[in-house]
Amino acid sequence: MSMVISINGLCKKYEKFSLKDVSFQAPKGYIMGFIGRNGAGKSTVIKCLMDMIPFESGKIELFGLDSRSFANENKKRIGYVGEDQYFYESMTAGWSLEFFGRFFSDWDNDYGYSLLKRFDIDPSKKVSELSKGMKVKLALAIALGHRPELLILDEPTSGLDPVIRNEILELLAETVQDENCSVFFSSHITTDIEKIADYVTVIDDGRIILSDEKDSIISKWKMFKVENSCRGEELLGRLIGVKKGEFGFSGITDKPDSFIKELNRRCPGARYKMENITLDDLLVRIAKESDTI
Amino acid sequence: MFIALSNNDPTPLYEQIKKQITEQIINGELPPGYMLPSIRVLAKELGISVITVKKAYEDLEAGGYIVTNQGKGSFVAKAGAEFVRESRLKEIQQSFENGISLCRELGMDSEEIIKIFNDILDEFGP
Amino acid sequence: MNDVMRIAVKDFQIQVKSIKNYVITTLFFVLLFTVGGLGRNTMLLPILALFVLYRFINYSMYEDEKNNTLRLLASLPLKRDTIVFARYLSTGVLIVVLSILLGSISALLPSGEAGSTALVLCIFFVYVIMISIYMPIGFKLGYIKAVNINRFIFLGLFVLLGAVPVLLGKGEGPQDGNALASVITMLDNADHVLIVAGFALVTLLLYIISMKISVIFFRKRTLF
Numbered sequence: 252m253s254m255v256i257s258i259n260g261l262c263k264k265y266e267k268f269s270l271k272d273v274s275f276q277a278p279k280g281y282i283m284g285f286i287g288r289n290g291a292g293k294s295t296v297i298k299c300l301m302d303m304i305p306f307e308s309g310k311i312e313l314f315g316l317d318s319r320s321f322a323n324e325n326k327k328r329i330g331y332v333g334e335d336q337y338f339y340e341s342m343t344a345g346w347s348l349e350f351f352g353r354f355f356s357d358w359d360n361d362y363g364y365s366l367l368k369r370f371d372i373d374p375s376k377k378v379s380e381l382s383k384g385m386k387v388k389l390a391l392a393i394a395l396g397h398r399p400e401l402l403i404l405d406e407p408t409s410g411l412d413p414v415i416r417n418e419i420l421e422l423l424a425e426t427v428q429d430e431n432c433s434v435f436f437s438s439h440i441t442t443d444i445e446k447i448a449d450y451v452t453v454i455d456d457g458r459i460i461l462s463d464e465k466d467s468i469i470s471k472w473k474m475f476k477v478e479n480s481c482r483g484e485e486l487l488g489r490l491i492g493v494k495k496g497e498f499g500f501s502g503i504t505d506k507p508d509s510f511i512k513e514l515n516r517r518c519p520g521a522r523y524k525m526e527n528i529t530l531d532d533l534l535v536r537i538a539k540e541s542d543t544i
Numbered sequence: 545m546f547i548a549l550s551n552n553d554p555t556p557l558y559e560q561i562k563k564q565i566t567e568q569i570i571n572g573e574l575p576p577g578y579m580l581p582s583i584r585v586l587a588k589e590l591g592i593s594v595i596t597v598k599k600a601y602e603d604l605e606a607g608g609y610i611v612t613n614q615g616k617g618s619f620v621a622k623a624g625a626e627f628v629r630e631s632r633l634k635e636i637q638q639s640f641e642n643g644i645s646l647c648r649e650l651g652m653d654s655e656e657i658i659k660i661f662n663d664i665l666d667e668f669g670p
Numbered sequence: 671m672n673d674v675m676r677i678a679v680k681d682f683q684i685q686v687k688s689i690k691n692y693v694i695t696t697l698f699f700v701l702l703f704t705v706g707g708l709g710r711n712t713m714l715l716p717i718l719a720l721f722v723l724y725r726f727i728n729y730s731m732y733e734d735e736k737n738n739t740l741r742l743l744a745s746l747p748l749k750r751d752t753i754v755f756a757r758y759l760s761t762g763v764l765i766v767v768l769s770i771l772l773g774s775i776s777a778l779l780p781s782g783e784a785g786s787t788a789l790v791l792c793i794f795f796v797y798v799i800m801i802s803i804y805m806p807i808g809f810k811l812g813y814i815k816a817v818n819i820n821r822f823i824f825l826g827l828f829v830l831l832g833a834v835p836v837l838l839g840k841g842e843g844p845q846d847g848n849a850l851a852s853v854i855t856m857l858d859n860a861d862h863v864l865i866v867a868g869f870a871l872v873t874l875l876l877y878i879i880s881m882k883i884s885v886i887f888f889r890k891r892t893l894f
Contacts, residue, residue, distance in 0.1 A: 281594060303744050304894050326747035337742040339680075339733055341687040350680060354673055354746045424588040449593045466596055470556060527554070 253315075255279040255401055255433040261299060261309035268457060270295055273309070275452045275462040280430040282423060284444030284465070285437035286530060287454035288538050293437040294334060296454070297405045300435075301331060313401065327355060330394030332404045336386035338378040344389055345374030348396070355397035363396030370418075384415040391422065402426055404436035408443055416440070420447055441530035451530065455541050465530075472533060473507040474526045476500075481518035489513060492536025503528055503536045545574060545581070549590055557592055561600035569609055569620055570631050580610060580618040673748060677756035678763070681730045688729060695721060715775060716793045717831050719768040723797055724824050727761050727804065728817065735813040740893055750888050754809060758881045761801055769794040791869050793831065798873040800827050802880035810887035 256277035263270040270292050277283040287293050298304045300311060302322035311318035313325045338347050348367060352358045367374055370388040372381070381389065387407055394402060402423070408416040423434050424447055438444055444451060445465070452462040461468070475490060478499050487493050489510055490502025504510050507525060514521060547564050549557055568574045580586075583601055587594040601618055604610045612618045647657045699718050734740050743753060773790045803823055808816040 298894055301745055303741070304892065323747040323749065326745070331745040333741065333745065335738070337737045337739045339684050339739060340737060341684060341733075346683075350676065351742065351746065353676060354748055420591070421588075424591065427594065428584050428588060430584070446591055447587075447593060449595045464595055465593055466556070466558070466599065 252278045254312075255314060256283075256300065256435060257310075257312040257315075258296070258300075259310045261296065261306060261311060263295060263299060263304070263306040265295075268292070268295075270299075270306070270457045273454070273457070273459050275459055277433060277435050277450065277452075279433050280427060281449035282427055282434040282436070282447055283450040283452060284448035284530075285435065285452050285454065286439065286441055286444055286534055287437075288439060288534065291454045292457040293439075293454060294405050295457075297403060297435075297437060300403060301326070301329070327357070327397075328400045330391075330397065330399035330402045332387065332390045332394050332402075332407050334406045334409070336383070336390050338386070338389070340377070340379040342378060343374060344372050344376050344378060344381065344385075347378055347389060348374065348393055351393045352396045357397040359396055359398065362398070363392055366392040366395055384411045387411060387419070388415070391419065395422075395426070400432055402432070402434045402436070404434070406437055406439070408438055408440055416443060423447060439534075441534055445530045453533065453537060455537055460537050468530075468533065469527065471505045472503055472528050473505075474501060474503050474528045474532055475507070475510060475514075475523055476526070477514065477523040478521055481514065481521040481523075483517060486513060486517055492539035494539065503532065545578075547586075547590065549592070558596050558600040558603070561586075561590075561597065562603055565600070565604060566607075566609060574620045576620050576622045578620040580620070582617060673752055674756045674759060677753060678760035681726075681757065681760035684733050685726060685729055688725075692722060692725065695725070715772055717828065719772055719793075720797065720800070720824075720827060720831060723761075723764060723768060723801070726764055727757075727801065727808075728813075728820075730757065730760065731808050731813040731816070738893075744893055751885050754881060754884045754888050758805065758877065758884070761805070762877065765794065765797045765801065769797070791866065795869060795873055796827055796831065798877055800824065802876050805880055806883045806887055809884040810891065812891070 254276040258276070259274050261270055261273040268290070273292075273296060285293055285296070295304070299306050300313065300318060302318050302325075313321075314328060316325060318325065339350075342350070344367065345364070348363050349360065352360065352363050364374065367389070370385070370392060372385055372389055372392070378386070378389070391407070404423075408419055411419075420443055423436065426432050426434055436444075448465050450463065451465045451468055453460040463471075476499055477486075479497075482495070482500055487500070487502070489506075490504050493500060493502040511523075511525070514523060545565075545568060547561060549560050553560060555563075565574070565580070574580075580601075581589070583597045584594055587597045590597070601610065601612065605612055605618075608623060609621055610618050611621050644657060647660070652660075696718060699721070734743075740753075744750075769790060772793065800823060804816075804820050807819055810816075811819075
C-alpha cells in the first residue's frame with residue numbers, strides 16, 4: 252500500500268503551543284479523518300503539509316516527495332479547502348472560480364462550472380452575497396476543478412448545517428471512487444468522520460494519540476461502566492479518561508479482555524457494562540485523560 | 545440487490561453486509577454469476593468506509609460465496625447453487641434433529657416418531 | 671508568465687467597484703483647485719494622478735489582505751515571487767499610463783510649465799519613488815501596519831508636488847537659488863532623447879531594486 256501522506260517526527264513551536272513529534276501516514280486511495288478538539292493542532296499540521304508555514308524538524312512527504320522542496324509540484328496535485336474562505340468579495344463566483352482555478356495546469360473550466368451548477372451556485376453572484384455554506388462549496392469547486400489526486404480539507408464542515416455537511420460528505424465519497432484519489436480531512440465533528448472515513452488519526456495537544464483503520468478503532472476500543480464498589484486506583488489506571496460518578500465510574504480501553512479479567516480478579520461479581528464507543532467518546536475521553544495529567 | 549444497514553443493530557456493519565448478501569445468495573435472489581457492485585461504489589451508496597465493504601467482500605470470498613476477478617469485479621460463485629442446496633440441506637437436517645430430540649424428550653420411540661412423520665407428510669400430499 | 675498577467679489584471683479588475691470613489695475624488699480635487707484657488711491648476715493633474723496611484727495600490731493591497739486572500743494564494747502552486755512581481759507589474763503599468771496621460775494632456779494645455787516634458791518626467795520619477803518605497807514596506811508589514819507609515823510618504827509627496835508651482839513661480843531664474851527651476855531649465859535645454867533614456871534607466875533600476883527587496887521581505891513574511 253503506498254502512502255500519499257507520510258509525516259515523521261514533525262515538530263513546530265509556537266509561543267504557547269507546539270507540535271510534538273507528530274508522525275503518521277495516510278494510505279493512497281482512502282479517506283483519512285483527522286480529529287481532535289479545537290486547538291489540538293489539526294490546522295497546524297495541515298499548514299505544514301501545504302508548506303504554508305515553516306517547521307523546525309521532521310520530514311513530510313506528499314506523493315513520496317518532500318513537502319518543502321517540491322511544494323509547488325505537490326500543490327498542483329492537491330485540492331485544498333481551508334478553515335475560512337477567502338475571496339475577493341466584490342468579484343463574482345464565476346470569476347473567482349476561473350481566477351483561482353487557472354493557476355492549476357490541469358484545470359478543467361467546464362468541469363468547474365458544472366460543479367458550481369451542481370452546488371446550486373449562481374456564477375454571476377458576487378462572493379459577498381454568498382452564504383458561508385456556499386462559499387465553502389465554491390472553494391470545493393475550485394479545489395476539485397483540476398481533478399486533484401489529494402484533497403486536503405481543514406474543517407470544511409464546521410459552521411454548516413447538516414444538509415450541506417451531508418452533501419460534502421457524499422462528494423468526498425465520490426472523489427475516492429477513483430483509487431488514485433485520496434482525501435485527508437480534519438474535523439471536530441466526529442459524526443461526519445465516523446460515517447465515511449477509512450482511517451482515523453487522533454491528535455491532542457500537539458501529539459498524535461493514535462492512527463488506525465476506523466473499523467479497528469471502533470471494534471478494539473470499548474467503554475466500561477463499573478459500579479463504585481470496585482473503584483480501586485489500580486483498576487482505574489487501566490482505563491483512559493476515567494469519569495467518576497455517584498452511581499458508578501466509566502472509562503475506555505483498547506484491551507477489554509484483560510480489563511474484564513482484572514475486574515473479575517479484584518472484585519468478582521462486580522456489576523459492569525461493556526459498550527461500543529463512538530469517535531466522540533474516544534475524543535472526549537482522550538481529552539479528559541490529557542487534561543488530568 | 546437490496547442492502548440496508550442499521551445503526552441500531554449491534555452487529556458490526558461488515559457483518560450486516562455479509563449477512564444480507566449471503567441471505568440473498570441462498571434464497572436465489574443473487575444467482576450464480578451475478579456481478580456485485582464494486583467495493584467503492586457500494587461504499588459510496590451505503591455512505592460508509594471503503595475498508596468496511598472490503599472486509600465484507602473478503603469474508604464472503606473466503607466463505608466461497610463470491611469470487612473476485614482482479615479488474616473485472618466480484619461475482620456470485622458458480623458454486624452458489626450448490627451452496628443453496630447444501631445450506632438448505634443443513635437446515636433440513638437441523639430441523640429434523642430438533643424435532644427428533646423433542647420427540648425423544650417426550651419418551652417416544654422410533655416407531656412413534658416415524659408415524660408422526662408420515663402423518664404430516666400425507667398432509668403435504670404426494 | 672500567464673499567472674503573473676492574471677494576477678496583475680486582477681488588481682485592475684477588483685478596482686472596478688471603486689470607480690465611483692475615483693470619480694468623486696476627481697471632482698473633489700477639481701473643486702479644491704478652482705474654488706480654493708490654489709494658484710494655477712498646473713499641478714492639479716499630477717496631484718490627481720498621484721492620488722489615483724495611491725488609492726490603486728492601497729486598494730490592491732487591502733483587498734488581498736482584508737479577507738486574508740493572500741492565504742488562499744499561498745495554497746496555490748504559486749511562488750511568492752510571482753505575487754510580488756504581478757503587483758509591481760500592475761502598478762508599473764498604471765504609473766506609465768498616468769504619466770502618458772499627463773504628458774499628452776499637458777502638451778495640449780496652453781499654460782507654460784505644465785507643457786514641459788521635463789516636469790512630467792520629474793513627476794513620473796516622483797511616482798516611482800513613492801511606489802518603490804511604499805511597496806517593500808507593504809510587503810514586509812502587511813497592509814494594516816504599512817498604511818499608516820505610507821500615509822506620511824504620500825502626504826509628503828502630495829505637499830511636495832503641490833509646492834512645485836510655488837517653487838517654480840518664485841524667483842526669476844537660477845540666480846534666485848531656485849534649484850528646481852534651474853534643474854528643469856537645464857533639462858529642457860539638454861538633449862531630450864538622452865534625458866528620457868537616462869530617466870527611464872534610473873527609474874527602472876529603482877523599481878527593480880525595490881522589487882527585489884519586496885521579494886525578500888515577502889518570502890520571509892509569515893502569513894499565518
